[in-house]
Amino acid sequence: MEKLQAALAKARAQREGEPVTRATRPELSARAKSRQVAETEAVDLVWGAVPLFEPTSRRLQQSRIFAADASIEGTHFDILRTKLLLEMRRNNWKRIAITSAVAGSGKTTTACNLIAGFGRQPEVRGMLFDFDLRRPSVAKFFGAKPEAGLVDVLEGKVPFEEQAVRLHPNTIVSMTNRPLRDPSQLLSKQRTTEMLDNIQDTYQPDVMLFDLPPGLVSDETRAFLKLVDAALIVAASDSTSVAQVDEVEREVSQYTNVAGVILNKCRFLDDGYGYSY
Known part of the structure; x- marks a missing residue:
């Protein structure tokens, strides 16, 4: 009444x-x-408390990390960053994996550009982890030579705040400094899950990005996908077949949400990037 x-x-x-x-x-x-x-x-x-690391402009250009500054070359990455952030907020996602069907598709380039782009949004706290443990390359992309790597953190040998670096006041990158022969065993341990949970609870990031190995050639990708909220799939138009994209999308969807598919190296686009959601 x-x-x-x-x-x-x-x-x-x-x-x-x-x-x-x-x-x-x-x-x-x-x-x-x-x-x-x-x-x-x-x-x-x-x-x-996390030390700052400033990549040189030359290194960023060599690695095709264009999103560190507002530029024509970085426009598509800015669009991807904004669309991804909106999708994450809509679904209450925090953890995003970035993978591909096969190597050489541009997943690490995409991951590095995303974290560089988030650095230009001071209201967003972002993190990037190099979990391509067999073929780590994030450190090379930024021109860093870390004494300790992400594996040392996961094994409890080094505190996270001593191993990671800040690219900006609001972005942190945890790099891998050496290849690991059998990463599946490490990723399947409960300690890895607890370590990521602890980092998230302590630093309270808005976005956690994980550069993973290609999904069709790596067993550890499947082991890790259950720890994230969604995944972006990067495909190269000149080397990834439609069948491979379909296969990796099916694989990913068994373990987590598919946030979208990024078509890279498109000859009909000026910058070589396309996006599908």
């Missing part, structure tokens, strides 16, 4: 031209505000 009376009063006010009062969200209490500020400051401190 009270709801009906409130609805009638609202309709009457609108009909008579009276302003309609809208329900407002209750303000946070002083204690809640203080706690929120303290939590934000704590997260800022742990991010600030």
Whole structure:
């Protein structure tokens, strides 16, 4: 009855031209505000403890990492970044894997451009992890030579804040410094799951990107996909067949959501990138 009376009063006010009062969200209490500020400051401190690393402009150009600055070359990566972020917010996703059907499709280039692009959005905290443990290349792309690698973190030998680097105040990259012969065993351990959960809880990133091996030639990709919310699949128009794209999409969908397929190296596009969602 009270709801009906409130609805009638609202309709009457609108009909008579009276302003309609809208329900407002209750303000946070002083204690809640203080706690929120303290939590934000704590997260800022742990991010600030990660050392900064600044790649040279020459290295970024050589690695085709164009999204570090606003440019014509980086436009398509900016579009991809924005669309991916909107999709993640809509689905409440945090962890995104980036894989491909076969090697040489451009998945690492895509991953590095995405994290570089997020660096230009200071309201978004982003992380990139090089989980292509057999053929790691993120460090090479950025021109870094880390003394310790992601494997050392996963094995508990080095704290994450000492191994990772910040490209920007709001982006962190964890690189792999040496190939691992049998990564499947490491990725299947409960310790790896717990380590990623701990990093997410401590640093509270908005986006966690994982550069994974090609899905059709690597067993560890299947082992890791269950730890992410969704995956982007990168295909090269000159070397990836439609059948391979279909196959890797089926494989990925068995373990996680498919966020989209990126068609790379398109000769009919000026920049060589296309996207499908």
